[in-house]
Amino acid sequence: MKHYNVVAAVVCHEGKFLCMQKGKTKFxxxxxxxxxxxxxxxxxxxxxxxxxxxxxxxxEYPVEVGEKLVTVNHEYPDFSITMTAYLCTPKAEVDxxxxxxxxxxxxxxxxxxxxxxxxxxxxxVVESIL
Numbered sequence: 001m002k003h004y005n006v007v008a009a010v011v012c013h014e015g016k017f018l019c020m021q022k023g024k025t026k027f028x029x030x031x032x033x034x035x036x037x038x039x040x041x042x043x044x045x046x047x048x049x050x051x052x053x054x055x056x057x058x059x060e061y062p063v064e065v066g067e068k069l070v071t072v073n074h075e076y077p078d079f080s081i082t083m084t085a086y087l088c089t090p091k092a093e094v095d096x097x098x099x100x101x102x103x104x105x106x107x108x109x110x111x112x113x114x115x116x117x118x119x120x121x122x123x124x125v126v127e128s129i130l
Contacts, residue, residue, distance in 0.1 A: 001080055007051040008038035008085040008125060010069055013094050013107070017129065019116060021104040027078060032103065033119035036085060037061075047084055055088075061097035063088040072124035085125045 011018035018037070025031045039054035041047055048065040055061045066087040073082050090096070099105055108116070113126050 001075075001078070003080045003082070005041045006038060006081050006083045007041060007047045007054065008036040008083055008122070009051055009055055009063055009065070009088040010036050010085050010125060010129065011063060011088045011090060013090055016107040016109055017113060019106050019108050019113070020099075020102040022119065023101065023103040027076070029076065030119055032117075033122075034116040035119045035122045036125055037102070038083075038085075048086065051086055051088070055097075058101050059097040059099065062091040064091055070125055070128040072121055074121035074124070076120065081121055083121050083125070085128070 009018075019034050020037045021034050022030060022032060037055055037058060038051055039058065041050040045053070051065050052063065055063055066089065069085045069087050071082065071084045074080065094107075097105075110130055113129065118126055
């Protein structure tokens with residue numbers, strides 16, 4: 001089974017968190033689920049560098065990567081991940097990003113986070129916020 005080391009951005013602004021909805025993926029269990037944006041760490045790359053790079057590639061969204069929030073290990077049916085989430089703040093206009101790879105986005109309060117259909121690995125990140 002493949003294993004990936006990934007990073008996620010918990011972007012916070014005025015008490016709300018940026019939530020991104022995946023589009024259709026090759027796995028039904030991750031399609032259209034909500035997630036915190038991020039992606040894979042490339043060889044030789046620091047996690048914080050990977051996170052800043054991924055948000056620029058996926059969303060053209062510059063963020064200030066802050067402190068580590070939580071690390072979640074999750075095994076999906078076809079692969080496993082170790083995901084480290086970092087608290088981030090926008091460096092640009094709050095909604096100044098483009099959805100290049102996501103179907104939808106929304107800013108949610110901590111209470112609203114519970115109402116989204118999260119990707120399984122991201123549930124641990126949500127729980128660390130609540």
